[in-house]
Amino acid sequence: MEQVLDLGHSAPRGLLRFIKRWLFTTNHKEIGTLYLLFSLLMFFIGGVFALLIRAELFQPGARLFNPEFFNQMTTLHGLVMLFLAIMPAFSGFANWMIPLMIGAPDMAMPRMNNWAFWILPVAAILLFSTLFMDGSAPNFGWTMYAPLSTTYGPASTDYLILAIHLMGLSSLMGAINIIVTILNLRTPGMTMMKMPIFCWSWLVTAFLLIGVMPVLAAAVTMMLMDRHFATSFFSAAGGGDPLLYQHLFWFFGHPEVYIIILPAFGIISQIIPTFSRKKLFGYRFMVYALLAIAFLSFIVWVHHMFVTGVPLAAELFFMYTTMLIAVPTGVKVFNWVTTMYRGAISFETPMLFALAFVILFTIGGFSGVMLAMVPADFQYQDTYFVVAHFHYVLVPGALFGAIAGAYYWLPKMTGVMYNERLGQCHFWLSVIGVNLTFFPMHFLGLAGMPRRIADYSLQFANFNAIASLGAFIFGFAQLFFLYIIIQAMRGKGKKASAQVWEGAEGLEWTLSSPPPLHSFTTPPKFE
Amino acid sequence: MLVQSGNISNKKILILLCITTLGMFGFGFAMIPLYNVLCKNLGINGKTDKNAYLTSNKIDLSRSIRVEFMTNNNNYLPWDFYPRLHHIQLHPGENILIYFAAKNNSNRSMTVQAIPSVSPGLAARYLKKTECFCFTQQTFDPGQHRDMPVLFHIDQHLPKNINTITLAYTLFDTTGLKQSKLAKQSLAHIPG
Numbered sequence: 088m089e090q091v092l093d094l095g096h097s098a099p100r101g102l103l104r105f106i107k108r109w110l111f112t113t114n115h116k117e118i119g120t121l122y123l124l125f126s127l128l129m130f131f132i133g134g135v136f137a138l139l140i141r142a143e144l145f146q147p148g149a150r151l152f153n154p155e156f157f158n159q160m161t162t163l164h165g166l167v168m169l170f171l172a173i174m175p176a177f178s179g180f181a182n183w184m185i186p187l188m189i190g191a192p193d194m195a196m197p198r199m200n201n202w203a204f205w206i207l208p209v210a211a212i213l214l215f216s217t218l219f220m221d222g223s224a225p226n227f228g229w230t231m232y233a234p235l236s237t238t239y240g241p242a243s244t245d246y247l248i249l250a251i252h253l254m255g256l257s258s259l260m261g262a263i264n265i266i267v268t269i270l271n272l273r274t275p276g277m278t279m280m281k282m283p284i285f286c287w288s289w290l291v292t293a294f295l296l297i298g299v300m301p302v303l304a305a306a307v308t309m310m311l312m313d314r315h316f317a318t319s320f321f322s323a324a325g326g327g328d329p330l331l332y333q334h335l336f337w338f339f340g341h342p343e344v345y346i347i348i349l350p351a352f353g354i355i356s357q358i359i360p361t362f363s364r365k366k367l368f369g370y371r372f373m374v375y376a377l378l379a380i381a382f383l384s385f386i387v388w389v390h391h392m393f394v395t396g397v398p399l400a401a402e403l404f405f406m407y408t409t410m411l412i413a414v415p416t417g418v419k420v421f422n423w424v425t426t427m428y429r430g431a432i433s434f435e436t437p438m439l440f441a442l443a444f445v446i447l448f449t450i451g452g453f454s455g456v457m458l459a460m461v462p463a464d465f466q467y468q469d470t471y472f473v474v475a476h477f478h479y480v481l482v483p484g485a486l487f488g489a490i491a492g493a494y495y496w497l498p499k500m501t502g503v504m505y506n507e508r509l510g511q512c513h514f515w516l517s518v519i520g521v522n523l524t525f526f527p528m529h530f531l532g533l534a535g536m537p538r539r540i541a542d543y544s545l546q547f548a549n550f551n552a553i554a555s556l557g558a559f560i561f562g563f564a565q566l567f568f569l570y571i572i573i574q575a576m577r578g579k580g581k582k583a584s585a586q587v588w589e590g591a592e593g594l595e596w597t598l599s600s601p602p603p604l605h606s607f608t609t610p611p612k613f614e
Numbered sequence: 615m616l617v618q619s620g621n622i623s624n625k626k627i628l629i630l631l632c633i634t635t636l637g638m639f640g641f642g643f644a645m646i647p648l649y650n651v652l653c654k655n656l657g658i659n660g661k662t663d664k665n666a667y668l669t670s671n672k673i674d675l676s677r678s679i680r681v682e683f684m685t686n687n688n689n690y691l692p693w694d695f696y697p698r699l700h701h702i703q704l705h706p707g708e709n710i711l712i713y714f715a716a717k718n719n720s721n722r723s724m725t726v727q728a729i730p731s732v733s734p735g736l737a738a739r740y741l742k743k744t745e746c747f748c749f750t751q752q753t754f755d756p757g758q759h760r761d762m763p764v765l766f767h768i769d770q771h772l773p774k775n776i777n778t779i780t781l782a783y784t785l786f787d788t789t790g791l792k793q794s795k796l797a798k799q800s801l802a803h804i805p806g
Binding site: 271297301302308323324 | 622623624627628631632634635636637638639641642643645646649650653658660688689727729733735736784787788
């Protein structure tokens with residue numbers, strides 16, 4: 088059987104056959120690899136944008152380029168990192184690992200899977216093409232607030248809108264596929280509550296995607312209509328309301344941050360038990376916490392808009408619901424810590440990133456609770472404190488989650504152990520770089536430095552210099568990551584066993600490393 | 615599609631999820647009337663009623679309210695636009711006629727729409743206009759100058775804790791845009 092199936096994928100010769108093979112692949116492992124490599128490329132492009140921002144902010148005085156270009160960089164950095172780096176990275180892990188974890192032969196809808204991926208490069212090209220257009224690339228921040236994006240948006244905004252539509256379509260198709268796969272393709276005996284927690288985190292994420300991505304699509308469609316078809320959804324002159332855009336955007340935007348972080352929660356919840364050589368503490372509560380976070384994420388969006396003049400009652404409601412999120416999140420952190428308690432812990436690179444995740448994400452969570460408080464938020468709004476907060480939850484949060492997952496599953500995917508020493512170098516440089524970059528931003532924000540501006544007052548100079556230094560350390564540390572992945576993909580390194588990690592449990596570790604292209608063609612036994 | 619093991623077929627889940635997706639897309643658009651209805655009924659976003667009210671005939675002499683007038687030009691509109699009177703002290707129920715001066719400084723004929731906003735937002739529904747230049751679009755010839763009237767009163771049920779109200783107008787350039795549907799409706803319908 089194996090041989091017959093492999094015939095269809097026998098080593099292709101010639102460039103055309105190579106392109107055809109990857110363009111038309113419907114194999115979940117190959118599509119997963121495509122997602123992961125694409126996201127790695129986008130991570131470096133978004134990283135270059137970030138370093139340009141930090142280079143400009145190294146000294147006061149806007150020396151390197153004009154503020155207009157700075158605005159384009161902040162906009163594109165945000166959009167690229169969220170939609171093209173972090174989200175595809177987790178889609179990649181989902182594609183690779185979910186069928187292996189639940190004992191399925193592939194994703195439920197392989198052809199749609201192929202389509203979902205190949206839309207992304209098209210969206211990326213649309214987005215990057217705006218940089219080379221007359222006028223300017225989108226320059227109003229990743230939030231795309233009207234009227235900055237409608238009345239004042241550059242001509243290239245239309246390309247951004249279409250790119251958002253495509254990225255939304257891609258993630259929706261991915262989400263639908265994941266839901267059907269998880270609901271219907273589990274191996275006999277694997278009930279929902281016996282499913283690996285990573286699958287649970289992605290199931291919840293997929294439902295969040297279906298809940299909010301269409302709302303973003305609707306909002307940018309209205310933006311397009313306001314720009315070209317003389318409607319006034321967001322224009323007060325014609326009876327619309329610019330504030331409505333913010334409501335629509337953040338109705339999407341807040342669940343979006345959980346779309347980004349929940350898969351990272353899932354990965355961390357796989358890694359910590361493995362390297363603690365214990366079962367995940369409180370599995371049931373981990374699942375309930377995921378569901379609670381997902382539910383709450385829909386009823387907190389106005390906390391992004393406290394200074395827009397919403398009535399007191401609404402401020403109170405959204406303040407309390409926001410603070411409530413700290414409860415299920417606290418449950419998760421507690422359970423991770425308790426999983427490690429009295430475990431036989433070893434500190435390989437995935438575990439190091441997971442530990443950094445738990446500590447640094449929690450710092451980001453705390454500054455989130457500070458921001459949730461209405462009177463405090465009035466002061467923090469649009470300052471670097473907000474920048475510090477969301478970078479703490481996104482970089483050592485979501486990104487470290489993805490990197491931890493990459494190290495954790497790289498031996499399974501490639502069949503060879505990565506270079507542990509280089510991995511540790513990558514970790515320590517990253518963790519020092521991240522904190523040097525983002526911790527001073529808390530102080531800058533509390534001192535009143537506004538975000539999204541290319542220049543600043545002299546009193547902010549020292550902390551900004553430190554932050555820029557940290558950013559360059561962090562940025563260049565990622566070259567270790569790139570090198571490690573390339574070496575592993577070339578098969579350089581010690582051969583990995585099927586189980587790879589001593590404490591690893593689950594169906595994916597019963598397969599050889601790397602697993603055959605077609606695995607679990609008959610459902611495996613699950614105890 | 616691959617064989618399934620669940621109770622509901624892959625196709626059925628796929629269809630359900632696609633319907634949900636489309637439903638949420640529709641919900642995005644449904645947010646607009648929903649938002650307007652909520653804001654209007656709760657009176658929370660500082661928009662005054664687009665309907666014209668009859669003048670008041672009862673005055674509550676026991677209270678005195680300060681009303682301030684502000685003007686803004688949207689998007690560098692080349693117009694002069696300012697209130698003839700910057701603030702006024704009045705009693706609830708008192709009918710007040712004030713004028714806003716406007717001048718088109720450009721060398722072409724322009725149409726503008728004034729959009730009112732009241733602060734604090736909760737006071738908006740108690741500021742009742744009988745006549746306002748903001749009910750319709752205004753067309754000015756190049757260099758034309760005109761005083762535009764607002765006849766209004768403050769409803770006697772204004773919450774006791776509100777003593778100062780700011781009425782701000784922003785002038786938008788609507789040259790070439792059609793009279794908005796809402797503005798047309800409000801002219802046709804004058805409630806008692």
